[in-house]
Amino acid sequence: MVYKVQVILRLQRGTQHSMSVPYTLKSTVASVKTKVGARYKVAPSQLKLLWKGTRMGDNRTLASYGVHKAKGSPTIYAIRDPNAKNSSGKSSKLQRLRNPASSR
Secondary structure (H helix, E strand, O other): OOEEEEEEEEOHHHOEEEEEEEEOOOOEHHHHHHHHHHHHOOOHHHEEEEEOOEEOOOOOEOHHHOHHHOOOOOEEEEEEOOOOEOOOOOEOHHHHHHOHHHHO
């Protein structure tokens, strides 16, 4: 069975985007991050997903958090983490601007 979850992505300067992501009971948090990242051109490693105030682990499924049991349309919040490393292992541009010595 395919479910849908509403993902609200908050970027810098208060910018907010919303998208609906289809998922199954076996879908992982990492797969949702990949879909959101692809749509908004953000590296999945720079996203944090939050469900009911809890940071979601990449290797867990959405079902393990009980997302499919939520009443109405479940909403997951995605926040771009400026302190996260990008896929090449380098700090984000924002982090380097805040602390230039750490980027060397």
